[in-house]
Amino acid sequence: MTSNNEWIARGEKVFIATYNRFPATMVRGEGCWLWDADNRRYLDFLSGIAVCSLGHCHPVVSDAICAQARELVHVSNLFHTKPQIELAELLTSNSFADRVFMANSGAEANEAAIKLARIHSGANRYEIISLTGSFHGRTLATVAATGQPKFHEGFEPLPTGFIHAEFGDPSSLEGLITDKTCAILCEPLQGESGVRPLDDEYLLAIRALCDKYGLLLIFDEVQTGMGRTGTLFAYEQLPVTPDILTMAKALGNGLPIGAMLTTDKIAASLVAGTHASTFGGNPVAAAAAVAVLREMITDGFMENVQENSTYFMNRLGEIVDKFPDLASGVRGKGLLIGLVLTEKGIEDGMNMVSDLFANQVLINFAGGRVLRFIPPLTVTKEEIDYLIDKLVEIMATYSS
């Protein structure tokens, strides 16, 4: 049998080296656990980057995928399909929105939102203000919207019309609004830059600016959506509602699918021929997403996420108490949680992640200052305890 390392050697010869991968070739998954080609078992607190929120190979989702794959895989959006209609009904009946555009990824859902904001706002109103530290995707427009210079370098000139306001400062944001501005785009909680929530006051100020200047508020819930923060969408816990909502990651529990949602009134600006996707909302991906949504809206699902969140945050709080030289706090919502490291802790952040990997526990280092935990929403307290025990062992080796 081909070993883990043999697979890796083969992969490294044929891929464009865009990823710094962990040295593991994953072959199987179940719940919160993954197995590599050497049959080593890993506890997964990454969930394929907040994607497999029902855990790996959830039977309800896998069954829906298999059943749909036998019926109809693809016909394009020249036709209606049953799973896509059911999915759009579920998304609109469980959100503020009336209408849906189906895409294949987070970046594509955001591209659709950007196009909608521009066409809805009319000629010469094309500027979109986003925040420093944001992450909106890797296509050229979404990279331009992303407020982190490291993602821009080497790819200039970027599409114009993307302006970045200083995170957390509403007055600087107001100063950037011109007669060309059409929208403000933000994540209600920044995931990639280190699990940074926007506080209620700041969000209220952003909503007020949108209302004052006639701008659309776009929430990128690609990471925070689909139950990650303890409600189906993060905005449900906030004092503001966006005009446009994007989602992707956990929507298909691993099948590629994204969506852009909005109201009837705003949706009317995108007429036939203005936007399209060959694969967007394809029957198999949509069937997976229907299964995901039905599971997530069952009684008790979100309550369980919230309960696990409280438990996990408390246990991470114990780590802050135990290793004050390395960790300074815990932040996040639901099961999107960051352990904030001190200046000393940051120096070893990457090493802690590597050591956890060597101990067969998967997490990552986000924004250069937090250990990020994004387990499947179906994680158990025992699995949380398992991670905490390993984390304590490893942090003890860095603590003075």
Ligand SMILES: *Cc1c(COP(=O)(O)O)cnc(C)c1O
């Ligand atoms: C992951 C992510 C994206 C990009 O999604 P892709 O599916 O990789 O294109 C966009 N916005 C946020 C907030 C994300 O976390």
